[in-house]
Every structure is written in structure tokens, then in C-alpha cells.
Amino acid sequence: MQLTGLHVHPVKSMYRLSPETAAVHPWGLAGDRRWMLADPTGRFVSQRENAALGQIRVGLLPDGALALTAPDGSRIEVTAPAADAGDPAAEVEVWGTRFRAAEAAKEAHLWIAEHLGDYRLVHLDDPRARPVDPEYGAPGDTVSMADGFPLLLTTTGSLDRLNELIAAEQDGDPADHQPLPMERFRPNVVVDGSAPWAEDGWRRIRIGALTFKVVKPCGRCVITTTDQETGERRGPEPLRTLARHHRLLRKAAFGQNLIPERPAGVEGDVLGTLRLGDDVEVLEDGAHWTADGR
DSSP states (O other): OEEEEEOBOSBTTSOOBOOSEEEEETTEETTTTOEEEEOTTSBEEOTTTOGGGGGOEEEEOGGGOEEEEOTTSOEEEEOOOOGGGTOOEEEEEETTEEEEEEEOOHHHHHHHHHHTOSOEEEEOSOTTSSBOOTTTSOTTOBOOSSSSSSEEEEEHHHHHHHHHHHHHHSSSOGGGOOOOOGGGGOOSEEEESOOTTGGGGEEEEEETTEEEEEEEEEEOOGGGGBOTTTOOBOOSTTHHHHHHHOEETTEEEEEEEEEEOOOTTOOSSOOEEEETTOBEEEEEEOOOOOTTOO
């Protein structure tokens, strides 16, 4: 098996970057989801509520700064704020977990308001501030502002099978089905060469020189029905077919969440680097996830 896709989403729910290499930190790929939008209550905002987020193109600049570009060509550069530098901090929330994040400058909020709505742009200046779900992680495991875990893995084998199932259930000629692209699922790493749904049984894997715990299936939401190039909702797929054919832990599921392991003798924030073409090996399997969560 091989690593054939790497994706970094600097701002939660905005457009992706697809580098050929990516450093791995304990809380995720370097630069992945260290920024997000928060509503006036502090709750995170995603494409679930506002599909237009996905149309904002994002560039990563030195020192964690952002360059945001709207569909109309309007562009702004945003310096990464930090509470220890005196920038204002806000209490924000992602799926019930509240933590502190630094607020971007007022000019950024005005730009966001003009293009997306009444939201604040915040930066996770302390990536150790948010723990992963203790049911699935170990003490000290942390995550960026991703939904739940440091990395999300998907496989081309499972996507091919899902597209076959969708085509078989379409009215008319299955050949008319336009296959869903992997970008609908917003993964960090994409693996080629495995059997469909094989990743559901993995417990621990190696990608290149790094190892990862495979901790939980990814329950999917309305974002998967959203065209990531146009921002349009495209109907019930793939949620309808996943709900019929691939339910895990009471949810339509696609992909597996990963937590990186620290290599022996490696200190600091960078655990190693992933590269397209890296070999992928299953070190432990036998995981069993039921449809009803029992």
C-alpha cells in the first residue's frame, strides 16, 4: 500500500492545500486546522452551517500567518495572533470541548463578516490546549481544531466501492453516475492499494517512518454532500448509501481517525515527515466496530 494523498486544511472547513510532504506534530499535520471561525457564542462554524466557507482559498505564510482569498478575488493576509504576545483571547468550543484561542486582528473579522457572516477568526496558538476524547486517546493526546482527532485517513479502495454502491442504487444507467471525489471527505492522508473497508479493521499502522494508532471510525455529515469546488449541495449522496451499507457506531461512516505515536528518541513538536509515495503497512489489525455501537 502507498500514501497517495496529503491534505492540509489551515482553516477549519475552508479550502484544502495538497502538498507533496507534510511534517507531523502530535496534534496533526503541520498547519492543519490551527485556525477556525467562531460564532458570537464561541461555537465553531463549518460547512455544515455555511457551505461558502469551502470557497475561501487559503495560503500558509511564514510564522503561521494566513492569506485568504474570496471567490471575488478579495484577499487579506492575517498574522497569527498569540495570547502570550498580548493578543486578545476568546473561549471557543468544538463539539462540546471549550478551550482558549487567540483572536485575529479586527481587520480580519471585518473581512470575514463581509464574505461569510458574523464570525470571529481565531487561532489555536497553544496546540496543547485541547485534548482528544479520553475514551479513545491516552492522557496527553491533543488535537488541533479538527472535529476530534489529529489525522483522518481514507482509502481509494473504499471510495471505489462506495461509488459502485451509489451507482447501483441510482435510477437509470449506473454508468451515468459521476464518481464522488475523495475531496468530499476532507481527509489528511489517502492510502491506495487496500481492499474496500479494510481500514475498519486496522488498529495500528506505519506510514513511511511514522506509526499511528487507528482509534475510531469517522461518522460523516452533510459536508460530504457538498461539492468542494463550487460549494453547492449535491443531494443525499454519499450519506444515503453509507447509511444503508456502511454504518459504524450508529453513524454513516467513511475513514478512520489516527493519533500519531512519538518515535523513540524524538523530542520536540515535529515527529517526522510524511511524503507522497510512502509505503503503508498494517502493524496490528483486528478492530471491530459494530453498526449500533455495541
